[in-house]
Amino acid sequence: MSRSVPDWARRAEGAIGTVIDGTGAATAWVGLALVLVVAANVLLRYVFNTGSVALQELEWHLIAPIALFGMAYGMHKGAHVRVDFLYDRLSGRATAIIDLIAALMMIGLAAAVVALSVPYVAQSLQLAEGSPDPGGLPYRWLLKAFIPAGFACFGLQAVAQALHVALQLAQMTSREDAVVEPGRRASEAAALS
Structure with a gap:
């Protein structure tokens, strides 16, 4: 793996992480809005005996x-679920x-859901x-547009995760090569003498 590829991959992973952090922060504000709307509905229903569809x-x-x-x-x-006792x-x-x-499987799933949900949203808009x-x-x-948008973010995060893991595997391989290489040199030198 060339030196420029990991640098590019790290930058891409960081950029995607920034986007996902932004959507997470926006989602937190939506959570606050949900609490306020539920409180308003409860207040309207039980205090004022009215409601709003x-x-x-x-x-x-x-x-x-x-x-x-x-x-x-x-x-x-x-914060996702996995079988930690095995993992x-x-x-x-x-x-x-x-x-x-x-x-890689999550990227495929996200791409499939986005591809299938865009016509669904387009029909609703039409x-x-x-x-x-x-x-x-x-x-x-x-x-309905939140379906492809949410799965696009999910797919982006899966790409970032794939990049992160590929970088980890590349580092593991280069470390293993660095450990094996001195041993090879020593055995080759012993064979030559």
Whole structure:
């Protein structure tokens, strides 16, 4: 692996990490908005004996970006679920290979979901789909657009993870080569004398 490739890969991994951190921060603000909307709905229902269909729909409209962007942020921070009792018993190279395979599979999954969901969002936009309930929120396509956007972020994070693991594997290989190389030289020198 040439020297420029790891530098490029590190910069790409860092740039993607910055994007995912930004979406994670935005998602945290959406979480705060969700708490405020739920509190408003409770206040309207139980104190003023009224309610708003739009506010009730807004609750699950806000859950969508939290879940869809939160999965990429969780992967970025290493807060995702894996079978740790098996994973922790494996060697560093084995865990890196598992992580690389998982990252490549996540890239494929993300690409498939984005490709399949874009026509779904386009159809919703074309129909000017809105809430079927009176007083509900319009622009249902905007809610559906979080599907490809969230999985695009997920795919980006998987690319960053694949780059990170590939760099780790390259470093492991170069360290192993550095350890083996002096031993080879010594045996070659002994054979020559």
